[in-house]
Amino acid sequence: MAIQLKRAGFSNFTIYEKAEEVGGTWRDNTYPGAACDIPSHLYCFSFEPSNYFSRRYAEQPEILNYFRHCARKYDLYRHIRFRTEISAARFDGKSGVWRITTTAGDNIECHVLISGTGQLSRPHIPNLLGLESFAGRRFHTARWDHSRDLTGRDVAVIGTGSSAVQAIPRIASVVRSVAVFQRSPAWVVPKSDHVYRTAEKWMLRNFPLWGFIRRSMIYIGLEKRFLALREGSWAASLVKRKMEWALYRAVTDPVLREKLLPAYPVGCKRIQLASDYFHALCRPNVTVVTDPIERIVPEGVLAGGTLHRADTLIFATGFEATRFLAPMNIRNSDNTALKDVWHNGAEAHFGITVAGFPNFFMLYGPNTNLGHNSVIFMIECQVAYVLDCLRCLIDRDLLWLDIRPEAMASFNTALQSKLVRSVWAGGCSNWYKTADGKVTNNWPGTTLSYWRRTRKPDFAHFRLQARA
Numbered sequence: 245m246a247i248q249l250k251r252a253g254f255s256n257f258t259i260y261e262k263a264e265e266v267g268g269t270w271r272d273n274t275y276p277g278a279a280c281d282i283p284s285h286l287y288c289f290s291f292e293p294s295n296y297f298s299r300r301y302a303e304q305p306e307i308l309n310y311f312r313h314c315a316r317k318y319d320l321y322r323h324i325r326f327r328t329e330i331s332a333a334r335f336d337g338k339s340g341v342w343r344i345t346t347t348a349g350d351n352i353e354c355h356v357l358i359s360g361t362g363q364l365s366r367p368h369i370p371n372l373l374g375l376e377s378f379a380g381r382r383f384h385t386a387r388w389d390h391s392r393d394l395t396g397r398d399v400a401v402i403g404t405g406s407s408a409v410q411a412i413p414r415i416a417s418v419v420r421s422v423a424v425f426q427r428s429p430a431w432v433v434p435k436s437d438h439v440y441r442t443a444e445k446w447m448l449r450n451f452p453l454w455g456f457i458r459r460s461m462i463y464i465g466l467e468k469r470f471l472a473l474r475e476g477s478w479a480a481s482l483v484k485r486k487m488e489w490a491l492y493r494a495v496t497d498p499v500l501r502e503k504l505l506p507a508y509p510v511g512c513k514r515i516q517l518a519s520d521y522f523h524a525l526c527r528p529n530v531t532v533v534t535d536p537i538e539r540i541v542p543e544g545v546l547a548g549g550t551l552h553r554a555d556t557l558i559f560a561t562g563f564e565a566t567r568f569l570a571p572m573n574i575r576n577s578d579n580t581a582l583k584d585v586w587h588n589g590a591e592a593h594f595g596i597t598v599a600g601f602p603n604f605f606m607l608y609g610p611n612t613n614l615g616h617n618s619v620i621f622m623i624e625c626q627v628a629y630v631l632d633c634l635r636c637l638i639d640r641d642l643l644w645l646d647i648r649p650e651a652m653a654s655f656n657t658a659l660q661s662k663l664v665r666s667v668w669a670g671g672c673s674n675w676y677k678t679a680d681g682k683v684t685n686n687w688p689g690t691t692l693s694y695w696r697r698t699r700k701p702d703f704a705h706f707r708l709q710a711r712a
């Protein structure tokens with residue numbers, strides 16, 4: 245967003261960041277094995293392709309470096325106020341100004357407020373009985389405690405989502421034992437990863453067109469995966485068979501196989517890409533525990549009446565994904581809080597604007613997450629859309645613009661009618677939906693359909709307030 249603001253000639257903007265460095269997810273998630281499950285050549289901005297990734301699926305340090313490189317190259321650091329957390333924002337409709345407060349008590353005014361706070365930034369730690377009594381060290385995958393050397397230790401990992409699937413193979417080979425507490429197994433497809441050969445890197449660095457073709461091929465390949473997210477489709481059954489086959493080949497123990505075979509539709513939870521996960525679970529020092537956790541005790545985890553001894557407890561238990569923008573207190577000029585508007589689950593118009601909250605835009609907001617393609621593509625669509633709105637504000641000399649409630653309502657009615665029939669709605673628990681089952685995080689279509697529909701804002705759907 246900042247880069248495109250600069251390119252469009254907007255220089256009067258400030259980025260507020262509560263941490264000490266850029267990078268978001270890729271700054272915070274430093275657990276062993278952290279990597280992106282989207283090929284790196286697509287997991288970068290279209291205007292800033294990187295030809296320096298060492299492998300098809302780059303790991304966290306390289307991805308973080310890429311985002312730091314972008315911030316440096318486009319001279320963003322001087323726009324960023326680090327260690328500054330926004331606690332509240334209130335819109336004044338008369339002056340068309342957002343009044344923002346930081347946790348340090350500073351007040352800031354701006355005409356336009358854009359959030360880029362992500363969906364997976366606040367770790368979720370379950371409230372397990374006896375947790376405080378645990379005598380060892382405990383931490384969440386997104387807050388990895390690197391001061392804890394795991395060599396020779398007894399570790400308990402709770403959760404089997406993407407973070408666990410990536411971390412477990414890396415730690416299993418160094419620890420004495422790992423107990424993996426699995427509430428539901430993951431569908432896992434082998435990861436076709438490889439280190440780039442010198443010739444491949446040379447091609448990418450010397451022939452930008454080749455990089456573009458590659459990127460386009462990856463994009464089309466991933467976009468096709470959307471077909472597998474439709475329950476009962478031939479693509480879903482093909483992928484399911486491929487994953488069942490991978491499980492049967494990797495795991496010979498029928499009891500373990502049984503534990504690892506999901507009973508929910510493919511795609512309901514994020515499909516995991518891993519070639520080393522099942523092998524790690526077959527190691528003699530790894531136990532997959534499917535009994536529900538009864539309580540945490542000083543010596544470990546009690547489940548199914550058995551004590552699983554551990555001196556380190558790792559929460560791979562995900563994030564508070566459906567609480568968008570929490571804990572910020574965002575209010576409109578009627579003093580209505582956004583969290584109250586969203587009491588039945590967050591919603592927006594294309595995940596970008598919310599009726600009643602003028603001049604406020606979200607990036608990676610409600611219903612813009614994907615199960616099949618790169619979210620960077622979605623964010624670029626949102627950035628272009630926001631820029632068009634800013635141009636409209638300036639060109640038409642507006643005080644504010646605000647999506648009409650009826651436009652947002654009809655958009656969400658259509659969206660939810662698709663989502664209730666989607667693979668994410670039933671059949672499993674996942675982070676895409678609220679406790680009531682409303683899917684608040686995912687976009688129900690292809691990325692191409694999102695691009696087509698957000699390509700130009702329809703200003704007939706907005707209330708436009710001229711300056712007095």
Ligand code: NAP
Nearest residue numbers: 279280281370403404405406407427428514560561562673
């Ligand atoms: P997640 O997918 O939400 O997984 C959380 C895991 O914790 C699930 O297995 C869940 O079980 C379990 N869990 C939660 N509360 C529990 C409790 N009280 N008792 C026992 N188990 C509990 O979280 P994540 O693995 O951190 O991944 C989140 C998302 O981040 C991913 O879906 C992905 O979008 C992104 N991510 C991507 C990558 C990548 O690119 N490869 C890597 C990491 C993260 P249930 O399934 O039964 O609820």
